[in-house]
Amino acid sequence: DVKVTQSSRYLVKRTGEKVFLECVQDMDHENMFWYRQDPGLGLRLIYFSYDVKMKEKGDIPEGYSVSREKKERFSLILESASTNQTSMYLCASSLGIGTGTNIQYFGAGTRLSVL
């Protein structure tokens, strides 16, 4: 059974703080994703990674960066948190290119509040 674990369920941070959201998967998946979920806006892709140290911007990368030093871990970084980054953040992983499947497995989410 695929397990995608996000380190925190709830986080409260101050404006201007540097924030790290961590995600770990245990199924040797090649691809990892960070989404932001807001009511009425669905799941919007922030960044994704298709290999260690490789990353690509998604649809809303502004204000975020990512790090993937190891295959199983993908971190989302808010360099200077702002109130408009208050949201639910979801991490996901999928097997890899050429495997014939794009099925994504999601973590439980981190609800971030920036005050």
Next chain:
Amino acid sequence: GENVEQHPSTLSVQEGDSAVIKCTYSDSASNYFPWYKQELGKRPQLIIDIRSNVGEKKDQRIAVTLNKTAKHFSLHITETQPEDSAVYFCAASISGGSNYKLTFGKGTLLTVNP
């Protein structure tokens, strides 16, 4: 890039009725269409998917249909039950190529009233 439109945004049905959620996509190269269900406070989970070489797929009370010509696909839930209440997301992707991203619709909140 790909754009996925999903309708309706909310849907309320009586227990036992059927529910239909529709999605359209813009990129004719998309060939993989999954549906995810997200119960309140839970993570999204895949419930059914379809590839472009198939027109319909069924799994017990849920089915998905695909019309490649019109670029739309639909989720059908029959004999709805209260536990079907959730947000449902459709998505589109190009499977097997270099593009492994999923583009999601904005979601449909389904409420099944007992």
